[in-house]
Amino acid sequence: MVEYKLQTVILLLAGTCLGTMAKVTDDTFGATGYQYTVIAVSLLCMIGALRTFSLDKLQYKRESSSGMNSLSYFLSKDTMDHINTILKPLVYLCLFYFFNYPRSTFGSYYLVLVCLVYCVTGIAYTLAISPEFSQAQLWSVLLPVVLTLIANQSKDAAASVITPFVFPKWALEAFIIANAKEYIL
Template sequence: MSSLAYFLSKDTIDHFNTAVKPVVYLSMFYFFSNPRSSFADNYIVLLALVYCVTGIGYTFAICFQPGSAQLWSALLPVVLTLISTQQRNSKILTSLCYPKWALEAFVIVNADWFV
């Protein structure tokens, strides 16, 4: 079986879970924290984040053995978050980290609420 075909089929079938996960998270988080931005704006940012992380997880599942794929899937977000929050790292490296993109998106969504 083709790895690309497997990835695309798993990704297509998992669209329902990808759409529901941000709603479940926001149903708990949004009403307790009372953010400035709307529910829909937060949902869009989280939907993009979940889709990105799911794709990375599927890529690791295709490329590595199950144990290594789980390890990489757990460590990569932690390492990228640590890299993206450091001030002294190179700008090129920090601009390629998806946790930084998500954080910037949340900041922009909350800032645009008052404009």
């Protein structure tokens, strides 16, 4: 419970800091603020989602050896984690949207962030069950930063081959589209 409160405070602080730092301009549609948002929300949500499966590996092995269905175990843990998927973007946006005040609606930002959190939560689940916990933490810090850097590469760069397949590219495009729609209207 203490960890959840700490994550909430960190999300509020990140929303405040990034909302004041990244201003929306007509030239960039606020692209730098979106990059910061994708990195911050991905990092915080991946670290939080690691604990869903990594802390009870021993319990899972004990229960599965007695005949527990693995799919039902996963679905129950995932369903309980949907509370975080819904609340964490809301907590972040409460202050980010107030300090940044972008042109797009709160609902469109919220929808993009919910999809982003759901995506990184799945990646964190995969990391949590694969390596040791310390390695999973390292990967969950590196992946959002490196993939966001890859998503911002020009079309001439060598990394542009994998750019269409990384989740930050999708989130950044969704933010830009949501903001550009308000310029048209």
